[in-house]
Amino acid sequence: MPWYLYIAIRHTFPKGKRWPFFTIMSVTGVVLGTMALVVVLSVFNGFGHAIREVVSETTGDLKVMNGLIFEDYEDKIETLKESPLVHSAAPSAFGVVVLQAGNRPIFPQIQGVDIEEEREIVPLDNYVYSGSLDEMDDDSILISSGIANTLRIRVGDEVDIYTPLMIEHLKKDEILLPRLMRVAGLFETGFAKIDENTIISTLRTMQDLYGLGEGVHAIKVKLNDGVDADSAATELQKSFERPFRVSTWLESNAEYLAIIQFEKRMMFFLLLIIVLVASFSIATSLFTSVVKKTREIGLFASMGATSRQITACFCLQGFSVGLVGTAIGYALSFAILSMRDTITNALFWIIGGKEQTMQFYFFSRLPVHYDTFDLVTIAILTVSVATLAGLVPSIKAGMLKPVEALRSE
Amino acid sequence: MSEVAIAANAVAKSYKTGESNLEVLKHVDLSVNTGEFVSIQGESGCGKTTLLNVLAGIESPDSGYVSWRGSSIAKLGRNALALLRGGFLGIVFQSYYLVPEIDSLQNVLMSRRIAGGRIGSADIEEAKAMLEKVGLGDRCKQMPNTLSGGERQRVAIARALLTNPQVILADEPTGNLDETTGNRVMDLLQQLCGELGTALVLVTHNAEHAVRADRRLTLSQGSIH
Numbered sequence: 345m346p347w348y349l350y351i352a353i354r355h356t357f358p359k360g361k362r363w364p365f366f367t368i369m370s371v372t373g374v375v376l377g378t379m380a381l382v383v384v385l386s387v388f389n390g391f392g393h394a395i396r397e398v399v400s401e402t403t404g405d406l407k408v409m410n411g412l413i414f415e416d417y418e419d420k421i422e423t424l425k426e427s428p429l430v431h432s433a434a435p436s437a438f439g440v441v442v443l444q445a446g447n448r449p450i451f452p453q454i455q456g457v458d459i460e461e462e463r464e465i466v467p468l469d470n471y472v473y474s475g476s477l478d479e480m481d482d483d484s485i486l487i488s489s490g491i492a493n494t495l496r497i498r499v500g501d502e503v504d505i506y507t508p509l510m511i512e513h514l515k516k517d518e519i520l521l522p523r524l525m526r527v528a529g530l531f532e533t534g535f536a537k538i539d540e541n542t543i544i545s546t547l548r549t550m551q552d553l554y555g556l557g558e559g560v561h562a563i564k565v566k567l568n569d570g571v572d573a574d575s576a577a578t579e580l581q582k583s584f585e586r587p588f589r590v591s592t593w594l595e596s597n598a599e600y601l602a603i604i605q606f607e608k609r610m611m612f613f614l615l616l617i618i619v620l621v622a623s624f625s626i627a628t629s630l631f632t633s634v635v636k637k638t639r640e641i642g643l644f645a646s647m648g649a650t651s652r653q654i655t656a657c658f659c660l661q662g663f664s665v666g667l668v669g670t671a672i673g674y675a676l677s678f679a680i681l682s683m684r685d686t687i688t689n690a691l692f693w694i695i696g697g698k699e700q701t702m703q704f705y706f707f708s709r710l711p712v713h714y715d716t717f718d719l720v721t722i723a724i725l726t727v728s729v730a731t732l733a734g735l736v737p738s739i740k741a742g743m744l745k746p747v748e749a750l751r752s753e
Numbered sequence: 754m755s756e757v758a759i760a761a762n763a764v765a766k767s768y769k770t771g772e773s774n775l776e777v778l779k780h781v782d783l784s785v786n787t788g789e790f791v792s793i794q795g796e797s798g799c800g801k802t803t804l805l806n807v808l809a810g811i812e813s814p815d816s817g818y819v820s821w822r823g824s825s826i827a828k829l830g831r832n833a834l835a836l837l838r839g840g841f842l843g844i845v846f847q848s849y850y851l852v853p854e855i856d857s858l859q860n861v862l863m864s865r866r867i868a869g870g871r872i873g874s875a876d877i878e879e880a881k882a883m884l885e886k887v888g889l890g891d892r893c894k895q896m897p898n899t900l901s902g903g904e905r906q907r908v909a910i911a912r913a914l915l916t917n918p919q920v921i922l923a924d925e926p927t928g929n930l931d932e933t934t935g936n937r938v939m940d941l942l943q944q945l946c947g948e949l950g951t952a953l954v955l956v957t958h959n960a961e962h963a964v965r966a967d968r969r970l971t972l973s974q975g976s977i978h
Contacts, residue, residue: 347866351852358854361896643850646811647867648839650832746811750846 348653351644352660355633357668366629367665373622374669374730375676380615381722382677388608389718390711395604398535400593404434404465404564405573406580407596410587413559420563423583429576431568434461435560437550442506443543444522445495452491452541454505456550456560465566468531468544475499475529482549484528490540492530501527507553523553565590619726622669623733626662630737634658634744641741642749655742662734666727673726674719684710757823758952759808759842759920760784764817765975766803777803778814779975787919788950790943792957792966799972801956805922808954809844810834822919839868842920843913843951845942847928849905851897851912857884858893861911868916883911887941903934910942920952927959935959 356367363371408420417435424433437456442449459480462468469477472486480486485505487497497503504522525545532539551557567576573592581590594601634641641654649657680687688710692698766778777800785791795801806812808819810826818827821841826834843864851860861880862872869876884890887907897905906926913921923942927935939962946953955966963969971978 345871347863350866351855354852354854354859359856361854639848639850640852642811643846643852644867645835646809646838646844647864648835648837649867650835652832653867747806750806750811 346653346656347644347649348657349660352657353664355637355657356661356664366632370622370626370629370665370730371669371672373625374619374666374726375673377615377619377622378670378673378722378726379677379680380618381612381726382674382719383680384611384615385608385718385722386677386681386712386714387710388604388611389713389715392601392604392608393713394711395535395597395601396594398533399597400573402466402533402535402538403593403596405567405571406565406577406590406592408433408563408565408580408584408588408590409561410589412587413556413561414588415557415559417560417563420584420588424563424565424580427580427583429567429571429579431566432461432464433563433565434458434465435547435562436462436564437547437554437556437559437561439508439550439554439561441543441553443491443495444504444506445497445501448495450491450495450541452488452543454543454545454550454553456545456547456553458547462564465564471531471533472529473532475527477529479528480546481528482546482552483524484526484545485549486529486531486544487527488539488542489530489532490536491543492527497527497530499527499529503527505553509553509555523549525549616725619729623729626665626730626733627737629665630658630662630734631740633661634737634741637741638744638749641744642746642751645744645746645749651742654744655738658738658741659731659734662738663727663731665734666730669730670723670726674723681712684712756787757784757820758787758789759822759954760820761804761808761814762817762820764804764807764814764819766800766807766812766814776975778807781817781972781975781977783808783970783977785920785952785954787952788947789968790946790953790955790966791968791970792955792963793970793972793977794957794960794963795972797958800975801972802924804972805844805924805954805956808920809842809922810838839864840916841918842922843916843918845906845909845913845921845923845926847925849897849902849909849929851905851908853897856894856896857889857900857908860897860908861915864912864916880911880915883915884908886945887911901934902930903938906930906938907941910938910945914945914949914951917949918951920954921946923953923955923957925957926955927957927962935962939965 357363408424421433421435424430435458439454440451441454443452459468459477491497502524505525506522531544545553547560551559567573573594577590577592584590644654761781761783764778764781765776767774767776781804793801793804803812807814810819818825820826821837826837829837852863858877858880861883862876865876865880866872881890881893884893887910889904889907889911892900892904897908900908926942927938930938942953943965955962957963
């Protein structure tokens with residue numbers, strides 16, 4: 345080991361002695377900065393990852409649409425199923441209706457699906473927590489947990505459905521009669537955007553409610569395992585002429601995912617300030633160290649140390665503070681994130697509002713995803729900032745004249 | 754015939770103190786042969802330490818030059834000089850200057866680390882043997898703050914000698930020690946330099962130590978007498 349590395353380690357972390365106060369403060373600063381970055385970015389990644397998983401699971405991998413109603417969907421589904429990329433495809437129609445239970449109206453999103461074919465794309469059976477999919481017919485619907493809780497609806501209850509088509513009839517002075525539907529089941533996907541305000545009917549019911557005839561709005565596609573959605577969309581687009589467009593679930597939710605990505609980047613830059621503050625603590629402690637060790641610097645020079653080696657010696661102290669601080673920061677971050685359920689439960693026990701918060705953020709527990717690129721970037725950044733912080737005092741140490749260093753009081 | 758290990762040739766050195774110029778060394782000619790023991794005495798502030806610093810190449814003379822083994826060091830850059838210094842000479846200071854964060858053995862090894870780079874088991878054995886020679890074989894793992902002044906100075910001597918330098922420059926090595934301990938340290942320094950054939954330039958106020966030298970010199974009025 346070169347002497348300057350050896351001394352840098354011994355200066356910063358003396359053997360058999362307590363760490364010097366300045367080392368503790370500097371390392372603590374780096375630990376806090378690293379922890380803030382790793383914890384927050386991993387949680388943001390967790391949100392993004394969980395949202396991606398849920399969105400892809402609940403909406404299918406691809407969607408084929410032309411922006412209008414189309415009736416030849418069965419041919420198109422056949423075309424899609426012929427592709428080796430495609431696992432299954434199912435028709436879908438969607439819109440907004442008025443649902444009334446008792447005297448309370450609500451305005452849910454409605455999805456009309458072919459239950460059997462939809463099962464091949466979305467694990468509907470897993471989502472139904474009360475009632476059964478087998479009970480579904482053209483006079484019944486599935487209701488999401490959010491609506492069921494708000495309107496206190498149970499399986500077997502009957503609800504009234506009003507559609508925009510009925511309003512058109514009303515304009516013609518026709519009597520407005522709602523469609524009476526039985527609740528066949530309640531479902532929860534884990535994706536609050538869907539769980540809050542969605543009902544599912546058979547495709548035929550939706551076609552009746554919206555006056556679609558034999559038409560549908562879209563075809564949902566599930567790809568075979570391991571097939572990349574973007575490249576599959578490009579490949580399958582070749583089978584469809586414009587205005588039909590094959591889009592991925594990423595494109596369909598691009599704005600939502602972009603907001604998460606933007607928030608993550610903003611948090612990264614905001615939390616970087618903590619690392620920069622820590623770097624000042626490193627610079628200050630190294631300046632103090634250079635002053636305290638001036639005679640030692642003279643001694644090294646008198647023994648044949650070059651100014652570059654002396655600079656390296658002090659610069660490596662900043663580096664070792666950064667390295668140790670980052671390592672401890674990572675260890676603590678992983679420990680905190682592994683105990684996140686306990687920590688969040690304790691926090692909610694103190695401040696309350698767990699249900700509202702979880703509803704707002706869509707998930708029943710804090711999601712975490714470790715992104716290798718992020719982890720490597722944080723490590724390189726914190727160690728680099730710590731090393732750079734030590735550069736100025738290190739250069740000052742290297743420029744000291746040996747004789748002046750030895751004579752210093 | 755012994756060759757000249759280190760020499761000062763017409764060396765002059767002055768310092769600016771406010772508006773005036775303090776001429777510390779006016780015209781110093783000094784040559785020390787290999788294995789020779791030279792003592793330099795002089796009043797406080799007469800320039801003894803400055804002369805040692807100039808001889809060690811850690812301070813440049815205003816005029817004249819210093820030569821090591823017959824070659825002038827005047828034109829060597831700071832880093833080249835530092836690298837050369839590590840293998841050529843060892844310095845023993847009055848205040849020992851041990852690194853407080855490492856034990857005695859590692860302090861001794863510092864000179865070898867700086868001069869030579871990597872440390873192997875042979876170097877460690879050599880350092881232990883050197884500590885044994887200075888009577889501190891059982892103190893290898895002790896930190897400097899647990900050693901007495903005399904012990905610290907012996908560690909410093911072991912450190913200076915580990916690289917087998919041709920010259921030891923000792924700047925009042927017993928200045929911080931009591932008489933008995935000072936005499937022991939001086940005995941040791943003289944004995945080891947004699948055994949290793951190392952030239953010793955000793956700056957001291959102590960006349961008893963000065964008379965032990967092969968040549969006894971005095972620095973006054975900026976010149977060697």
